[in-house]
Amino acid sequence: MVGTSKERVANWRKRMKEDPIKYAQYKLKEHERYLKNKERGVVKSIDNMTPREQNKTRRAWRKSQRARTKRIKDMNAMMTPPTSPDENRFQQNSRREAAQRNGRRKKAPGSSKSLQKDTKADN
Structure with missing residues (x-):
């Protein structure tokens, strides 16, 4: 006989689900029990709270x-296979690819050094 109560319950559920007729009867009985509890107010719907x-x-x-x-x-992380060792070959060009992906960055207006020198000279 199985030892812990958790194992016994798991075994009972497994046997119950194997027989579709018994499982359907069980589901119907549980649904009726839920409806009774709902009528008595033990279980509330979100509208009644x-x-x-x-x-x-x-x-x-x-x-x-x-x-x-x-x-x-x-x-899902456990089920996915580990990464292949060929990935290291592609990481060599990652810096260049990142630069190409980002493109040229636009500078803020008035941030160039030549404009800053001109404004200092005017003062």
Whole structure:
């Protein structure tokens, strides 16, 4: 028998999802339970909450969404293959490519040295 409760629950869920009929019955039962709780007021929709409760609930949603996004990003990072060693060959020209990409920078009007000398001479 499996040791921890976490493992037992995971095993139970796995067996439940393998049988589509039992899984559908389980989902229906859970939905009915949710509707009962909603009628009793245990579970509120966001419309029925005070503004303060709405803020708290939405903050929790944002937090869980950030955690989910981070988890997916980390999973994708683990799944991607490492970079190839041929990349070092292309990094040699990176400075020149960066200069070409940026193009010539425009100077601010009146910043050239010749204009500054002329204004000093006029004073």
